[in-house]
Amino acid sequence: MRCKKLPALALLCSCVLALLPGCGPTYPKEDLKESIIKVCKKEYKLDVKVELAGKTVAIYCALQDLWDLTFAMTKKASEELNDVILSVSRVTLSTDASVEYYVVIAHDARLPEIQIIIVKRVEDVKRFMLNDISRGEFSKRMLIDKRINPQAKKEHDIKQVFEKMGLEKKWQDTVMDDFFRAQPAALGDIGYWNDRFYIKDIQLPEFLVEQIAGRVRMEFFENKNLAESVLVKSTKGNYINKDGKRYFEVSVLGEAKSVGSLRPDEISNMILSQTLKVAADVIHGYGFEDVDYIVIVDEANSKALKVTTADAEKFRKNRMSFDEIASQTEN
């Protein structure tokens, strides 16, 4: 080797030496749970519990004064919850573990039955960080639910039965464990009760259909025109894969806000078309292809709309009107 090349080689070695330690994940998959606990504790002084179910990671935290007297979230609790979400986001983004979703379960230490469940897809967080999606879209993509813990409700009911049956206390827990404590089958059953996580490995289709249901609810609440005409009481989403058919089923229960302002069929069309639009947007936004059609049910008027994903996409692009879609369903 010529001497003239030695300085260049030394410089190259120095650069390699300088750069190499920077390689590799910050939070290795082996220490994922510990990492989340450590970050929350070290940086935000929060005690959390973490559990993994497949590619879903669940974080539980009991917060002081989560709710005020009106059952709205307090500012302090909101900040603490955000800290937990930020911690888990940081860890899940900088790990080599295969994490697709994270679920944050929080409740007021005084009221453990009422829980707030936040579900986020890690890919959405990543896209938001890279400015690939807007803040508004990002907030629509997470699932937030405030509910009475289904497991708590179930156990409460069963305990009443046990009391009526006169089952001894020492057997109650055993029977409960053996027959009534199982991992949830649906997203709606996720929670934390009696030092136990009730979580599942979330799949994209169920996440999407839940998101559609949530978005429809939010749309009828936030959109002034819709909110003035229709009151949506509840929405329900379900992904069905049966007999080789894969479809989203979204049920909406809504009614006219004031009597006589709109005819029932007009209300129904409004609910169906708006739900179809939201569903088409979500499917397009995720580039989701494992669904053949969408079934939208207007429970109040007992009307249903079955639309193929291709037609839903045309509707989204305004290449097909709602009337055309509705007439196809009738035929």
Add this chain to the structure above:
Amino acid sequence: MTAWLIFELLFYFILLLAATAVYLFNRRTRLYIKSRKIMLIIIFGSYVILRLAVWGLMSLESFYQKITLATMPIQLIMVALNATIFVLLYTMFLQGGMAKISKSRIKGELVDIKWSDVIGMDNVKEEAKEVVELIKDRARVKKIGGKILRGILMFGPPGCGKTYLAKAIATETGLPFLAMSGSEFVEVFVGVGASRVRKLFKQARELAAAHGGCIVFIDELDAIARKRVFSVFGGTEETNSTQNQLLAAMDGLSEVKDKKGELDTAQNVIVIGATNAPEENIDRALLRPGRFDRKLYIDRPGLEDREKLFAYYLGKVQRDPTIDVGKLARKAVYKTPADIENIVKEAALIATRSLRDVIRLDDISEAIERIDMGMKHKRTMTPKEREMTAWHETGHLVVLYLLHPTKDVFKASIIGRKSALGVVHENPREEWFTRNREMIIADIKTSLAGYVAEKLKFKTTSDGVDQDFKMAMSLAHNMVWRWGMNDVGLVGDYTLIPESQISENTKETLNKETNRIMGECLKDVEVLLKKEWPIAERFAKELLEKEELDYDDIEAIFNEYGKTHYEQHEV
């Protein structure tokens, strides 16, 4: 991570040790570092910034590291774009600093012009060889108390091989060769020339320290070396300060010894200057010993050298093997090596245009004619004017052939070239570095012959004699006033004496003598032409018919009339 940091620190420590050892024990490395310290500081600074950036990056979580790295290419492109714009604007408006010099550093061995490539000029070559030996063996010269060369100044007409010889010196010494033209130091901004001189010598010293010596070649030295002007108002010309800096820089090349008492090789810088200007135009301060110690006068090549040059350049092209280089060398009197190279190149172009693969003798003749007389361009003349031109040129031709002791007629033509309607192209038979009275008289008679021929034939004359008279009068005047070639006993250069200090009588005597010479020459020419009138008529006729007559045609006609060169005639 800690182990890695220890490993990295250990690496830097070893690197530092190695660099220090090399710096201390290797002189070339020391010089390399000194000469490129700015660059090295920039590299080191860049590396520190890079290391700090990596340090900062390492403190980020891997996702943010990836984001930073992912956006880095576009950031680098933006930085590069900004830098490019900055550099463009900087060079556009400030040209990288006024003192920037575009000097070409060439290693001696890369010039690759050896002594064998320098044709002719044997005397100068011998001197140059001696110079090379002195440069190469500087220590030995010093040991025996000899004087170290500082500079060599090469004089001579353009195209005689001064630059070529300088390159040969660089090749033979094997030293780095910095070449600049004197005009590169000249700038409208005050101080720029001097600054460039300083930079040039600084680099030369650095190269000399690394390679044991360095040659600085300054072509067209007269641009900065002409005699300085000192104004009574205190101001000086910009070239003065440039020259002062050159003087100071050359003085700075004096003997310097290092701590061990050995000669400092950084001072082994030899300056070679080349100029077409006469020695007397160069400032005396530059010519004194210790600056340009050696002066080499490189003159036009002699007959033998011209033969060698023709053989050399014709050897590079396809040519008719029957071409006699000796004859060509005799034809090309006073031609420089550059002229000869140009003649061969022009001949090759003529042969190519004539769709021939080899150069013939007539191609070379035409090339010489084109170079000397310019391209032909036909003018439409009235028959009368054409006839007058033919007779005018006939006069020159006949007198030149029959009376001139040193010149031959190369060609006679009534085809226009440049502004002339016709021309008699003369060629010296051999090199003369001085002219005697007879030669000058013959030149005057040749110049007057056109006028006499017109007068004898047409009983009138034209203004086509303008240049001829200027030449004749100037020669006659100089003969009498400057060169003492008069019969009135007034010997000396009277042009040196202010006119007011010469008596009217002396002036009148000198002027009368000038007129006498002119009158006698005129009379001689008239006598000759009247005597050789049939020959003159024949030449005029031939010129009108053929428009051009070559040397061979002319000689054949003279021979036909039993005439040969001047030797048989009384001048």
